[in-house]
Amino acid sequence: MLIGAHVSPAGGPAKAIERGTELGARSIQIFNQNPRAWKPTVYSDEQIEEFRAAMAASDVDALLIHAVYLLNAASEDSEIREKTLTSLIASLNAGEALGATAVVLHPGSAKGGDVGQAIERAGATIAEALAETGNCALHLENTAGAGGTLGRSFDELGALIEAAGGDERIGICLDSCHMLASGIEIRTADALTAAIDDAVAATGPGRIGSLHCNDSMMEFGSNRDRHADLGEGELGAEGCSVFLSEPRFEDLPCVMETPGPEKKGPTAKQVAEAVKLRTKGLKKRAKR
Numbered sequence: 001m002l003i004g005a006h007v008s009p010a011g012g013p014a015k016a017i018e019r020g021t022e023l024g025a026r027s028i029q030i031f032n033q034n035p036r037a038w039k040p041t042v043y044s045d046e047q048i049e050e051f052r053a054a055m056a057a058s059d060v061d062a063l064l065i066h067a068v069y070l071l072n073a074a075s076e077d078s079e080i081r082e083k084t085l086t087s088l089i090a091s092l093n094a095g096e097a098l099g100a101t102a103v104v105l106h107p108g109s110a111k112g113g114d115v116g117q118a119i120e121r122a123g124a125t126i127a128e129a130l131a132e133t134g135n136c137a138l139h140l141e142n143t144a145g146a147g148g149t150l151g152r153s154f155d156e157l158g159a160l161i162e163a164a165g166g167d168e169r170i171g172i173c174l175d176s177c178h179m180l181a182s183g184i185e186i187r188t189a190d191a192l193t194a195a196i197d198d199a200v201a202a203t204g205p206g207r208i209g210s211l212h213c214n215d216s217m218m219e220f221g222s223n224r225d226r227h228a229d230l231g232e233g234e235l236g237a238e239g240c241s242v243f244l245s246e247p248r249f250e251d252l253p254c255v256m257e258t259p260g261p262e263k264k265g266p267t268a269k270q271v272a273e274a275v276k277l278r279t280k281g282l283k284k285r286a287k288r
């Protein structure tokens with residue numbers, strides 16, 4: 001497992017590798033545009049070259065690009081869907097240029113409307129973004145299920161994949177906080193095994209492509225998305241060590257999107273602690 005963190009790309013994407021390296025991260029995740037603005041970033045050839053050289057020289061082996069939260073591929077408003085499409089295409093192009101494992105996307109929100117129709121709209125937007133870009137994978141992230149957010153269950157992720165045409169570039173990103181908050185029990189090895197079995201059954205083999213390891217401030221089934229530092233939430237150290245040691249997650253990038261002690265994201269110490277939690281989880285599994 002490539003344990004790492006969400007980091008800032010301020011100053012250019014190569015800076016994100018530097019920040020990841022300071023944390024001891026094996027994977028990083030970045031936003032490729034200002035999370036509060038629609039304007040997509042297009043990286044220059046020089047920035048791309050710099051990034052690729054920095055990554056090759058580092059211990060960071062995987063990059064995830066998180067599409068920003070403004071996007072709503074399922075919006076009833078065609079203008080929002082159009083802006084979402086433009087932004088998603090820019091993210092996929094950036095992912096391709098930087099050699100990212102994938103772009104991670106929150107599938108969208110039905111707001112108050114019909115969920116089935118929202119899934120169809122999201123699927124159409126996603127299919128179009130894939131048709132207009134090269135090879136970068138797109139991972140749909142499971143959500144905590146607040147409001148009308150899509151992707152609260154594995155069945156919904158499966159329906160979204162189908163609505164998008166089932167393209168093999170589509171994968172899923174599993175967030176531990178979101179699973180717990182949406183009422184999927186994952187705090188014991190047996191529970192997580194069953195949850196992953198369900199995910200595979202609903203989305204198809206080979207779709208699980210990336211991970212977010214976050215503890216949850218909010219309780220099981222609360223449908224509220226508040227990340228906590230590992231061991232400080234409802235998953236607890238034990239639940240996090242179960243997630244980090246899941247055998248089917250072995251080769252995947254796994255980034256923390258946790259607040260950190262100073263609300264500036266995880267520290268090097270916390271990345272090292274996550275690695276220890278994984279080792280602890282592996283030992284416990286070996287004894288079973």
Ligand SMILES: [Zn+2]
Pocket residue numbers: 141175212257
């Ligand atoms: Zn996440």
Ligand SMILES: [Zn+2]
Pocket residue numbers: 175177178225226227
């Ligand atoms: Zn979240």
